[in-house]
Amino acid sequence: xxxxxxxxxxxxxxxxxxxxxxxxxxxxxxxxxxxxxxxxxxxxxxxxxxxxxxxxxxxxxxxxxxxxxxxxxxxxxxxxxxxxxxxxxxxxxxxxxxxxxxxxxxxxxxxxxxxxxxxxxxxxxxxxxxxxxxxxxxxxxxxxxxxxxxxxxxxxxxxxxxxxxxxxxxxxxxxxxxxxxxxxxxxxxxxxxxxxxxxxxxxxxxxxxxxxxxxxxxxxxxxxxxxxxxxxxxxxxxxxxxxxxxxxxxxxxxxxxxxxxxxxxxxxxxxxxxxxxxxxxxxxxxxxxxxxxxxxxxxxxxxxxxxxxxxxxxxxxxxxxxxxxxxxxxxxxxxxxxxxxxxxxxxxxxxxxxxxxxxxxxxxxxxxxxxxxxxxxxxxxxxxxxxxxxxxxxxxxxxxxxxxxxxxxxxxxxxxxxxxxxxxxxxxxxxxxxxxxxxxxxxxxxxxxxxxxxxxxxxx
Numbered sequence: 001x002x003x004x005x006x007x008x009x010x011x012x013x014x015x016x017x018x019x020x021x022x023x024x025x026x027x028x029x030x031x032x033x034x035x036x037x038x039x040x041x042x043x044x045x046x047x048x049x050x051x052x053x054x055x056x057x058x059x060x061x062x063x064x065x066x067x068x069x070x071x072x073x074x075x076x077x078x079x080x081x082x083x084x085x086x087x088x089x090x091x092x093x094x095x096x097x098x099x100x101x102x103x104x105x106x107x108x109x110x111x112x113x114x115x116x117x118x119x120x121x122x123x124x125x126x127x128x129x130x131x132x133x134x135x136x137x138x139x140x141x142x143x144x145x146x147x148x149x150x151x152x153x154x155x156x157x158x159x160x161x162x163x164x165x166x167x168x169x170x171x172x173x174x175x176x177x178x179x180x181x182x183x184x185x186x187x188x189x190x191x192x193x194x195x196x197x198x199x200x201x202x203x204x205x206x207x208x209x210x211x212x213x214x215x216x217x218x219x220x221x222x223x224x225x226x227x228x229x230x231x232x233x234x235x236x237x238x239x240x241x242x243x244x245x246x247x248x249x250x251x252x253x254x255x256x257x258x259x260x261x262x263x264x265x266x267x268x269x270x271x272x273x274x275x276x277x278x279x280x281x282x283x284x285x286x287x288x289x290x291x292x293x294x295x296x297x298x299x300x301x302x303x304x305x306x307x308x309x310x311x312x313x314x315x316x317x318x319x320x321x322x323x324x325x326x327x328x329x330x331x332x333x334x335x336x337x338x339x340x341x342x343x344x345x346x347x348x349x350x351x352x353x354x355x356x357x358x359x360x361x362x363x364x365x366x367x368x369x370x371x372x373x374x375x376x377x378x379x380x381x382x383x384x385x386x387x388x389x390x391x392x393x394x395x396x397x398x399x400x401x402x403x404x405x406x407x408x409x410x411x412x413x414x415x416x417x418x419x420x421x422x423x424x425x426x427x428x429x430x431x432x433x434x435x436x437x438x439x440x441x442x443x444x445x446x447x448x449x450x451x452x453x454x455x456x457x458x459x460x
Contacts (some may be wrong), residue, residue, distance in 0.1 A: 008231075012123055012127050012184050013068035013124060013127060013128070014121040015181050016079055016123045016140045016180065016228065018143070018178060019079050019083050019119075019120070019138070019178065020117060020140055020143050020144045020173050021146055021147040022083070022086065022147060022174060022178060023086060023113045023117070023147065023375060024144040024146075024147030024302045025092055025147035025148070025150050025151050026086050026171060027055070027109070027113055027146070028151035028249060029151045029168070029171065030251050031151060031152070031249055031251060031254055031304070032151065032155055032156040032254050032268075032272070033164075034048055034254055034255050035259075036076070038160060041096065041098065041099055041102055042099075043099050043427055044385055044390055045384040045385050045388070045390075046380075047099055047381075048381060049250070049252075049379075049380060049381025049382070050103065050253045051106045051373050052247075052373070052378070053101070053377055053378040053439055055107065055109055055113075056105055056246075056370045056374035057374045058110035058373075059113055059374075060112070060370040060374060061114075061367075062111055062115070063370075064099075065362060065363075065364045066078065066221055066359075067359035067362060067364070068359070069115065069117060070118060070119050070122050071221070071357070072085045075119040075126075076123075076182060077121070079116065082113070082114075083108075083153035083175050083176075083178055083179040084175070084180060085108055086112035086143045086174045087173065087174070087178075088108060088112075088172070088174045088176075089108035089172070090110035090168050090172030091169060091173070091176075092104065092108065092172075093105035093168050094164070094165050094166075094168030094171075094172060095169070106380060110272060110276065110454075116364050117140070118359050118367065121356065122362075123360060123364055124137065125350065133347075133350060134287060134288070134291025135288065135291055136256045137287065137347070138287025138290075138291075142283050142286070143237060143279050143302040145279045146280075149276040150422070152269050152272045153266075153269045153270065153341060155167065157268045161321050164275045170276070170403075193388060196287040209383055221356075221360045224354075224363035225364055228352045228361070228417065229350070229422060229423050229426065230348045230349075231352060231361050231364060232281065233298060233345075233423050234345035234346065234347075234366065235420050237342070237348070237365075237368070238366065238368035238369040239366075239368035239369050239372040239412045240301070240302075240308070240372075240409065240412035240415075241304050241338040241341040241345075241370070241375055241414075242370075242373065242414050243405075244309070244311065244405060245275070245308060245335035245336060245422060246373035247373050247377050248275070248335055249275055249276075249406055251372065251377055253268075254268050254272060256398050257271055258380075258391055258395065259271075260393065260397070260398035261322065271329065274332055274337070275332040275336045277342065278333040278336035278337070279336040279339045282339070282340045283340040285340075286300065286337065288342070290344050290347060294351075294439045295441050297348070298348070299424070300341060300423075301342075301344040301416070302417060302420055304337050304341035305341075305413050308334055308335050308337075308409060309338060309406065309410060309413055310334060310445075311330075311331035311334035312331070312405055312406040314330075314331050315331050315399075315402055316399050316403050316406055321395055345365040345368065345369075346366075348365070349362045349364070349365045351438050372408060374393075375408060379401075380401040380402070380405060383397075383404050384397055384401050387400060387401075402418075412427045421446070424447055425450060427440075427441055428443055428447060
């Protein structure tokens with residue numbers, strides 16, 4: 001690849017990752033604005049949770065359509081539409097004066113946000129050699145974390161100084177202006193997979209190729225991607241590692257710290273900034289390890305997901321009820337590692353799916369974490385409203401609410417471990433038969449225990 005082509009590749013990735021910076025800023029903006037939203041819009045805790053439920057629910061629902069759209073129409077066009085949608089959504093949120101209008105704005109934000117990350121990963125796959133994919137995935141995550149950081153102390157200060165309307169209006173206009181960078185003509189990517197020729201796709205010489213309908217091809221792509229057990233492993237890895245941290249950082253961390261633990265607004269924003277900084281640091285560790293040591297990936301994901309579960313349990317079950325500041329910081333650090341570790345799911349999707357289905361498989365994996373975050377966010381709000389009847393919740397109420405999040409995390413971890421053991425069983429069996437495998441692994445004692453347990457269950 002020439003020096004000019006390399007420069008073009010980095011410019012393409014930077015343009016796409018800039019959209020991800022804005023997407024994360026918009027997505028995480030409710031984290032420090034949650035208590036202000038309750039006052040500004042006169043809503044309950046359940047209604048605040050429903051903002052996240054609708055936003056992340058549509059985000060998760062749109063993952064597969066977004067992946068199919070990227071595979072069909074290209075990442076640049078999809079990013080352009082997504083950037084415009086997010087800008088309009090934030091403008092709508094800025095001028096919302098009631099709950100339905102604000103809810104509709106967050107719904108549009110979820111739709112626009114849905115395609116951004118997988119579109120940037122598609123650019124990374126098409127514009128760079130495969131050996132750089134893991135590093136670029138981590139770098140893209142870092143751009144998102146920069147947006148998340150902008151949505152903590154800077155956004156909290158802006159809300160205090162400039163108010164609700166002007167703060168969200170500026171963030172919305174920033175996306176609309178940024179969309180101008182995506183209007184450039186499309187050019188051929190150096191690592192684009194070859195398109196099948198007419199001769200390859202005909203049933204016989206001289207007969208025109210038969211094209212499947214868009215809907216039929218979409219269903220076939222989704223089925224083919226989901227049929228890969230490794231894709232399902234990526235789904236549960238993404239969910240188990242990401243869900244607890246996403247629920248805390250996107251919406252409930254700030255209210256928990258201020259209302260439950262009695263922190264000041266500045267102290268709460270600082271704690272959430274620690275979460276973001278920890279995510280950035282972890283990205284420099286988890287990303288390179290996942291890229292260099294492929295057999296470690298799934299085990300790393302499982303270890304991080306159990307650490308996230310431990311973090312939530314610490315906040316719920318601390319003996320005195322009020323965990324010390326250092327314990328809160330430690331819990332946030334454990335939760336923060338889940339963000340870069342969740343990208344292990346995308347590595348699995350890329351390794352075990354054909355290039356033409358790459359974005360579809362990535363979208364399926366991405367559903368995992370955001371579906372879990374959606375359920376967790378609304379569950380916490382429902383528990384708080386059930387216990388308080390609409391009054392300001394206290395620490396005991398938040399402990400019960402976080403207990404619901406711990407239960408969701410425990411279920412995700414259980415399914416992740418079960419799927420991981422089945423994948424390892426299949427890989428070891430193929431290796432024993434002399435078949436090629438994508439990633440070779442070494443048999444461990446827990447693999448032998450799993451094999452014996454399977455035999456015992458079959459015998460029973």
